[in-house]
Amino acid sequence: REDPFSKMKFNTAVTGSRRKQRKAHFTANPNERRRIMSCGLSKDLFNKHNVGTVPIRKDDEVRVMRGTFKGREGKVVRVHRAKYVIHIEKITKEKSNGATAFIGIQPSNCQVIKLKLDKDRKALLERRDRTQ
Numbered sequence: 001r002e003d004p005f006s007k008m009k010f011n012t013a014v015t016g017s018r019r020k021q022r023k024a025h026f027t028a029n030p031n032e033r034r035r036i037m038s039c040g041l042s043k044d045l046f047n048k049h050n051v052g053t054v055p056i057r058k059d060d061e062v063r064v065m066r067g068t069f070k071g072r073e074g075k076v077v078r079v080h081r082a083k084y085v086i087h088i089e090k091i092t093k094e095k096s097n098g099a100t101a102f103i104g105i106q107p108s109n110c111q112v113i114k115l116k117l118d119k120d121r122k123a124l125l126e127r128r129d130r131t132q
Contacts, residue, residue, distance in 0.1 A: 033081040039107045045115065050130040054115070056086055056107045061114035064088070064105060073113065080104060 009016055028036060038053040039062065046052060056062070056079055063073045074089040085104030092100045115121065126132075 030081050033084065037079065037081065037084060037086070037107045039110050039112050041115075042111050042113045045112060049125045051125055051128045054112065054121075054124065056110070056112070057116060057121075059116040060112050062086070062088060062110040063113050064091070064109060065111050066109040067105070069103070069105065077102065086110070 015021065025036070034055045037056055039056040039060075040053050041049065041051060042063070056076060058076050058079055060076045061073065062076060064070055069091050072088070072091060074091060076086050077089050078087040080087065083104055084106065086107050087102035088105060088110075091103050091105065093103055095101050117125075
């Protein structure tokens with residue numbers, strides 16, 4: 001019997017297997033995790049740079065688009081690649097011992113509203129510009 005999803009596959013070098021996708025996700029090295037942890041750009045940044053997504057980094061400013069903290073904005077304090085989450089300034093909880101702890105938020109649920117630009121980031125944006 002033929003697999004109903006086999007007709008949708010165009011690139012034979014990439015697997016469609018859930019098992020292999022999960023293995024690739026959880027065993028990815030930090031460079032691959034950086035790419036996986038990309039974040040969409042806001043409309044004005046998209047219009048300015050003509051790039052849809054960029055890998056998130058510390059000191060970017062983001063807006064949470066989904067979940068309990070939807071609508072909250074803040075600066076990225078830490079990119080936790082091992083856990084696939086980012087920690088955002090002001091999004092914390094109080095622990096039972098009185099200490100405050102950052103709440104991890106997935107980058108796919110965020111939108112970058114201000115980029116931290118250095119020469120490498122500018123080169124990345126120029127390289128990925130869709131109009132060129």
